[in-house]
Amino acid sequence: MATTDSSPRSVDCPPPPEGCAATAGEPCFSHGGTRERRLFHQVRTAAWQAARIAAVPAAKLVADAVAARKVRHGKHAAELLVEKGYMAEAERVRQAVSEQHGHMSGKQSVALLVEIAEAGGTR
């Protein structure tokens, strides 16, 4: 499962045909497992992103709301965070929305929350 290694390498690669079933810590392989790929399979990158989000409750909350199309804008993400009691996170999102003159999506809010948490931020 997830380690401190901050790359898709820290999670398992899903099985073929989308992935190569490499286990965490291994690179991705091609050509039936004989050749090391320089890049990670897209599904592995997606699995890693999902794991990063799942590790941060506030990010997961917003990500779920974005997936359900309940949140589209960073401003709405901040409102949802307040509603659920994530005051510090809401404040960081609000601040970012303001710094970017309102140009911040719900998805970008999720990425921001993950970055803050991984940097040892507000939680």
Ligand SMILES: [Zn+2]
């Ligand atoms: Zn792979």
